[in-house]
Amino acid sequence: MTTEANFRTGYIAIIGRPNVGKSTLLNKLLQQKISITSKKAQTTRFRINGILTDEQTQFVFVDTPGFQTQYTNRLNTAMNRVVTQSMQDVDVILFVIEAMHFDQRDLAALKILPKNVPVILVINKIDKLADKNQLLPFLSKMSKTFEFATIIPVSAIHKMQLPELLTTIRTYLPVNRPLFDKDEITDRSQRFIAGEFIREKLFRLVGDEIPYSTSVVVDQFNLEGDLHKIYATILVEKSNQKAIIIGKKGEKLKQIASQARKDMELLVGGKVYLEVWVKVKSGWADSESVLRNLGYE
Template sequence: MTVATHFRTGYIAIIGRPNVGKSTLLNKLLQQKISITSRKAQTTRFRINGILTDQQTQYVFVDTPGFQTQFINRLNTAMNRVVTQSVQDVDVILFVIEALRFDQRDLAALKILPEHVPVILVINKIDRLADKNRLLPFLKEVGSAFKFADVIPVSAMHKIQLPELLTTIRQYLPENPPLYGEDEVTDRSERFIAGEFIREKLFRLVGDEIPYSTSVVVDQFKQEDGVHKIYATILVEKPNQKAIIIGKKGEKLKQIATQARKDMELLLGEKVYLEVWVKVKSGWADSESVLRNLGYE
């Protein structure tokens, strides 16, 4: 790639409370799925960098967990630490909220934002507004809580105003050469994303019946004769949760694995052989040693 004279590169943190559409926004901006989504709060656990490169700019988006105001266990604490650390060393912050929804949870997330970094307010889900005239007074209300550098209403799901958002972000990025190759879309390994795909299907298919602390460990990830062979374990805290995930005659677990495998094949561009087990490990979400082994601390 020929680098433009005034090429800009920078890190952009995507911040907000749970379930405002941060991961959907990242995936739509990249036009590729790297961050998992579901209706269940706190789906995103780790910091994930998504990379978008054009002729003039390299955007390195930092997707973060939703900022949680109720510290239930060590897992929540570790996830909030990821958010707090992520906003310190970036060039721009996207603070994402839902249209016409702004409460104490959003205010709590605002309090962790540094003063030296420009913050763009991204009002998501504007496609759901029946009366667009309600947006202006809402903007005034939110604007009184923080001095935002810019405000961009968007619909991440329907890609409304995403080009305008990219143009706005670029204004705040420093002039630097690209940090990544033009074809790179994330700093995370294929092994990591494979585990995340399983966790996404888990939450989408049985999310109302299991706690969000349920996790996935990829035990083996190897390639043989053009086939990716992936072996993974779902960690739960109680035997009844294991039974729910497996389902009658193993049908629910099979459904989870099948849907995850299809996403993996799209990502990897090759056939995937996937085996998934479920294991009970009581108290893992409050165990410092287990969380460290899983990469949370």
């Protein structure tokens, strides 16, 4: 029987370059979607805490943006700052890489890891390997790059080795009382996550570059009886981007809103009315005041 005397609670930062599966890993560990994902790199922009509580442990996972070395506007500087700040005062770091891939982008992220916090190397996407024997020399190579506490290969998307990962993480967490109620799964509001769901659909449904020039503001988030009424604005840099997002006869924007609404209904456990507009605000990604209002600064 678990008592307060051996209950463990702690913060676990999830770090890595863009597009290695950090947000997918968080969602699968929690068994609920709170962090947005897409095949495009750099989808995550904010620090999001995901909370998993069982009979023995409360895991507080800190999902972070991918450490960015390619772009240098104010937005990406702010995102990199989120990564470095998220490693302060955590108990464990999960450094996530993709199986059989380790390049200069991974190395840049590896170099910012603190030396006084246990780092577990999580090798993700092992389901993509036709021959699992390929992993052995790769594991040996990676063990020489940094003094990792341990190395655990996983497939986040297929939940392979995730129970083993949780068991290992627990050994590095301090004995402590829970910091959150056992039913809480995130420290972010439903309003915040609603905006993120819209942004995810932009990454999934609109061309390669445009999503990086957009942000989402949730103007209203109201509960009227059993109906959540949500009004949101998509910010873009240029008028031609607005036209692309709206699409012919408004079809693209309808598709974005429809898919986001379905995710929101799963999140809130009820019906959602969603209305989305698109507004041109040139230079928002380099504007200190706009970024502050959007929560980046």
